[in-house]
Amino acid sequence: MPRPQMPNTSLGQHRVRMGEALGSYGKKMWNWQTQSAVESAGSLGIPASGNPQSVSIGDGSSDLLNLNYQSEPQVQKPVPESKTVETQMQWFEHYPIFPPNDNRYAKRRDFCREYPKIDKNITMPSAEAMACRDALASTQTYGGKQGTGQRIMGAIQKAAVESITGMDPKQKFDNAKSQQHGAAQGASDAVADAFNPTWIAMLELQMSNLLNVANEATGSPSSAFAVTKTHRNAIWFVQRMYSEVYVPMAILFLLPGAVITQMKGVVSHGILSSGNDEDAASPFVGILRAMIAIFLIPACQLITSYCIDVGNSLTHEVRQHVNPITIFNWANEQVFRAPEANKVNQVMHPSNFPVLGKLTQGPEAESGVEAQSTATVMLQTLANTMAESAAMGLVMMCAFQITMICYLMLMGPLAAAFYAWPSGLGNLFNKVFSTWVDAIVNLSLWRFWWTVVLLCIDTRLGWLGALGGYSLYSEWELLMFIAFLTILTYVPFNPFDFQAGEMVSQLMQKAEGAVSEASKK
Structure with a gap:
């Protein structure tokens, strides 16, 4: 039987198709993980609609506060920074064919970055912090083109450099006026x-x-x-x-x-x-x-x-x-x-x-x-x-x-x-x-x-x-x-x-x- 090619979809969709392929045992395990993720999200005040496996705080342009809830009891090894980028691979290479709690028959592969345990009393970032995060994330270049946020940040940086180096016309005028006032x-x-x-x-x-x-x-x-x-x-x-x-x-x-x-x-x-x-x-x-x-x-x-x-x-x-x-x-x-x-x-x-x-x-x-x-x-x-x-x-x-x-x-x-x-x-x-x-x-x-x-x-x-x-x-x-x-x-x-x-x-x-x-x- 030829291996089906995995389309360029999200990790949740990967897992859905994986559950269909695994049969009843996979469905039971998947339902159990999904239910645990939904309960954890509900305890934090996050709506359960949409993708229950991944919750993004902000505009989704940055993974600074993307929370991936995992209910597996075992501890996973952290993945080096260079291996955190997902690539288009076969579906079974992203997830083991054996149950997650049994590593005797196949070595478990890391498919995502390990996040620390989420505290139920977590404090959400302020609106100012989220705005700064979104502005920084929007400065990334996509396809060799600058976004609006990147152009804004570039203008802010240019104004800051001119202010520091004394090239700002208004600042030069104020400095000259102050110098003349002090000299007089x-x-x-x-x-x-x-x-x-x-x-x-x-x-x-x-x-x-x-x-x-x-x-x-x-x-x-x-x-x-x-x-x-x-x-x-x-x-x-x-x-x-x-x-x-x-x-x-x-x-x-x-x-x-x-x-x-x-x-x-x-x-x-x-x-x-x-x-x-x-x-x-x-x-x-x-x-x-x-x-x-x-x-x-x-x-x-x-x-x-x-x-x-x-x-x-x-x-x-x-x-x-x-x-x-x-x-x-x-x-x-x-x-x-x-x-x-x-x-x-x-x-x-x-x-x-x-x-x-x-x-x-x-x-x-x-x-x-x-x-x-x-x-x-x-x-x-x-x-x-x-x-x-x-x-x-x-x-x-x-x-x-x-x-x-x-x-x-x-x-x-x-x-x-x-x-x-x-x-x-x-x-x-x-x-x-x-x-x-x-x-x-x-x-x-x-x-x-x-x-x-x-x-x-x-x-x-x-x-x-x-x-x-x-x-x-x-x-x-x-x-x-x-x-x-x-x-x-x-x-x-x-x-x-x-x-x-x-x-x-x-x-x-x-x-x-x-x-x-x-x-x-």
Whole structure:
């Protein structure tokens, strides 16, 4: 009798046909196994309809939770992983022809994987676990084609890789925004930390007296080989250069100038009869100017000393009515910087902080650090940078004032000597001395003008505080602070020539130039 070929069917169908072939004994054994499987499934709450021999939990695409109930009392050997795949074989090779409990006549073959004994109190997997299992199972390739689940998992993996490697556009935008926010906040805090000592130095310098470089008692002798030198040592060197170099040089410049002016006067008055030339007003114009210049040369030191003393006297009288502590506290609140003690090292909701930056209009001592908005960080960066630049510029101007006063004192004898030289050449020669006097008077009064502006600040704060309309933490005070800084840097150069429109136009031109240069990069 030829062996019947087994079609490509399930294991349950294999067993059904096997029972028909075995006869009554096979039917009894099969019914006994089927009844046991149905009872076991019923005890687990699994419906008995369908195939009672195999129950699949899920969509059946994976054998992760496929339960094959076996009621045989004997223990079967586990099958290696490589032998678990069923192949198309003869029906009797899948199942022994002798009863399963009798292995004396034929060796039992393993036809399925052995599963552990099923506990009646088993807990079914959650819906999330089953969904993850189905998604993983659906990523398998069938016939060389990708399923929908596999394409979904591929997209998820791609998004995860882009998120990890920083290639995600949204993540790149968020990272760039966070980096810009952190860089701006770090720059704002650094500039604010540098502002306080700079502002203190500016107040001390502007409210102090200018050293009288023309007074010989101001200088302190020092060796040229000394490692360090004070301002008084430097002034002593300037005074030595003045008396031993520039005064003799001025006398040498005086003689040829007087001779040239005298010759020009004689020619213009006696020969050319030029009445419009001021050098031809008298035949002795050269001699007269030389005599005046001889007295102006030593008077330069007196003029310098007198201007400095007048400026210091005016500064002293105004300084008595200025409270520098009030001005410092006012400026310190405008240059906003949250203290390090307020850092919590985590991003918290803004409602957890009473103050978050300058825009919230509160004291910096109560401000949070991490939860500040980008708008307030950019405002603080701009304001703090402007304040630090202006304060540093004012400190440099104080140092520049001392340097320039020394330079002007040395140039005084030469300017006096040029008074004897002929005119008619623009601002050269005899016009130099009037320019020198204008410069020495203006420079000597710089600290006086600065002290007057500080008095205006102090008066305004006291007046508004008395009226009750003063808010130290408002944005308006920040604008007023920047305005007063601009006045401090502008007034000393033009105390009696107010041209605000020209100044604004110059600032706008510089800003436009900076923007155009930045756009080209």
